[in-house]
Amino acid sequence: MRRIAVLAVSALLVLVAPPLYLLLDLAVVGQLGGRELAALGVGTLVLATISTQLTFLSYGTTARSARRFGAGDRAGAVREGVQATWVAFGVGVVLVALAYPLAPAVMGALVGSGEEGSAEVVDEATTWLRVAVFGVPLILASMAGNGWMRGVQDTRRPVVFVLCGLSIGAIGVVGLVHGVGRFPDLGLIGSAVANVVGQSITGTLFVIRLVREVRDPRMSAGVSWWVSLRPDAAIIRSQLLMARDLILRSLSFQVCFVSATAVAARFGIASVAAHQVTVQVWDFVSLLLDSVAIAAQSLVGAALGAGAVGVAVTVARRTVVVALAIAALVGAVFVLGAGVIPGLFSSDDQVREAMTVPWWFLVGMLPIAAVVFALDGVLLGAGDAAFLRTATLFSALCGFLPLIWLSLLLDWGLAGIWSGLVALMVLRLVAVTWRFVGGRWQRVGVGAVI
Incomplete structure (x- = not known):
């Protein structure tokens, strides 16, 4: 029961942090006006939909890594994380390449054109998404990182990584949207920039931990523990299934x-x-x-x-x-x-x-x-x-x-x-x-x- 509780609390903190960040983002941007708030709502809806469809990077990787870990093959568990991270970067780059040119059409379809001011909302949402989408590869890398670290039952680091990135992002939202202190006044774009910065910090921390895990000399002492950072087509194919x-x-x-x-x-x-x-x-x-x-x-x-x-x-x-x-x-x-x-x-x-x-x-x-x-x-x-x-x-x-x-x-x-x-x-x-x-x-x- 204790182990279930520890893992559950760790997972809950990671799950709850992004919605709380979004509430702050909405509250800060809401002070700009209804048009900006509507644009942010539509933009975050698109990003949330992408994330929802790609949860296999966390859930699937957890299952595969945990099985390796339980069999005493920690190297194999980490290897699953390496390959899931490659999938995250590959899919993320494709999504950036698609979302940037398609953003006006997607936002137009979601917002419509019947209401007064809808064209301005489409323009604002398009600009927001075109900035925020550059954080997607590292958002997906965070999912993969959560997956393999849950698999090896590392409960502390994922929480620290997520809270670190989102905390800095939260400071950025407050500062950049309204130009607080020495921050530039970027308006709605400040929200997108803060989003990219916060998510990128979290994703980078997960990637750094993965590389350190692979290169840890204590892990290679007396055992066959070399884990390559190169893509492995066979593992990636299994993960995609x-x-x-x-x-x-x-x-x-x-x-x-x-x-x-x-x-x-x-x-x-x-x-x-x-x-x-x-x-x-x-x-x-x-x-x-x-x-x-x-x-x-x-x-x-x-x-x-x-x-x-x-x-x-x-x-x-x-x-x-x-x-x-x-x-x-x-x-x-x-x-x-x-x-x-x-x-x-x-x-x-x-x-x-x-x-x-x-x-x-x-x-x-x-x-x-x-x-x-x-x-x-x-x-x-x-x-x-x-x-x-x-x-x-x-x-x-x-x-x-x-x-x-x-x-x-x-x-x-x-x-x-x-x-x-x-x-x-x-x-x-x-x-x-x-x-x-x-x-x-x-x-x-x-x-x-x-």
């Missing part, structure tokens, strides 16, 4: 939540506002549960790499218990605060009233989500990404999407939308529980999935 499954899984989630928002918008402003606020609360809960899942990935991968199936099963069961305890605590807070918490997000009576429907669906979904997140982490740690891809796609196509569109056709409102989200979670629960109980994920040794 797992990436394919994780990207498809992530895309299915994106389709579900975008569809939910689109349908909620058809029921009026109060409904879509209530839906979005509840989704933001759900995102916060997801961070808590995801931190436990990340701990499970590392520990289960290491146990299976060492051939210790019993340890992996024990970790899995304890992870479920921890996740359920978190869900119970959060659920109790949400039940007791049902009459107060929604009012913290909106002073509009119609929005608060509309939130009562999704709020209770969210509360009821918490224990289901706890088990799903925990077992997701277990199966990801076991390298069972292909199964998770298939299970998620099936749950979305057969559970969520039919209910979401029926709720539109039959005017079920937010109750229909959140029934679809619950159906998605229930089907995922059935799938991962069946897989866990069946034991097919218990493939030991490095060669089982790598």
Whole structure:
């Protein structure tokens, strides 16, 4: 339990830091005016979408590195990190090359042209993205670094690296956007520059740690520990196979939540506002549960790499218990605060009233989500990404999407939308529980999935 808690807290701090930085960024830029705030919102949406689709660099690398580490092959675990970092730089360069010329078209599509001032928002967002996108290669390198360091169960350094970079970025935002002190007054562009600087510092720290790990003379004493920094086509190919499954899984989630928002918008402003606020609360809960899942990935991968199936099963069961305890605590807070918490997000009576429907669906979904997140982490740690891809796609196509569109056709409102989200979670629960109980994920040794 202690090891799960240590890994979970480390993962949670890394997961929470970027959203907190974004809140500061929004608050600082918001002082410039609505146009700049809208431009920043659209720009960060694009960057967040890219990051969401490329989480395989952290989750996939954690699973592969942890299995090597558990087998006593620390060199192999670090080698996974080297190759994941090459993938990060390669993909990052491609994204920069695509995003820079396509930025006006992308922003135009997102903002539209019907509202007054939309052209100015498109211009501002385009300029912001064209600066901020240069930080993408090192953002992705940070993901890869988080992945292999979680795999070798290094819990302290990732937190330090992320907090160091984002702290400097936060100082840059405050200084550059408004020209505080000796900082130049760059306005919205200052936000983009600070973003690049902060993310680049974090990514550089991860890369430096990787190089030092490879060159550490203590690691090479008496053992065959040489790790080349050159690209390895075979390892990269294996990583990309797992990436394919994780990207498809992530895309299915994106389709579900975008569809939910689109349908909620058809029921009026109060409904879509209530839906979005509840989704933001759900995102916060997801961070808590995801931190436990990340701990499970590392520990289960290491146990299976060492051939210790019993340890992996024990970790899995304890992870479920921890996740359920978190869900119970959060659920109790949400039940007791049902009459107060929604009012913290909106002073509009119609929005608060509309939130009562999704709020209770969210509360009821918490224990289901706890088990799903925990077992997701277990199966990801076991390298069972292909199964998770298939299970998620099936749950979305057969559970969520039919209910979401029926709720539109039959005017079920937010109750229909959140029934679809619950159906998605229930089907995922059935799938991962069946897989866990069946034991097919218990493939030991490095060669089982790598």
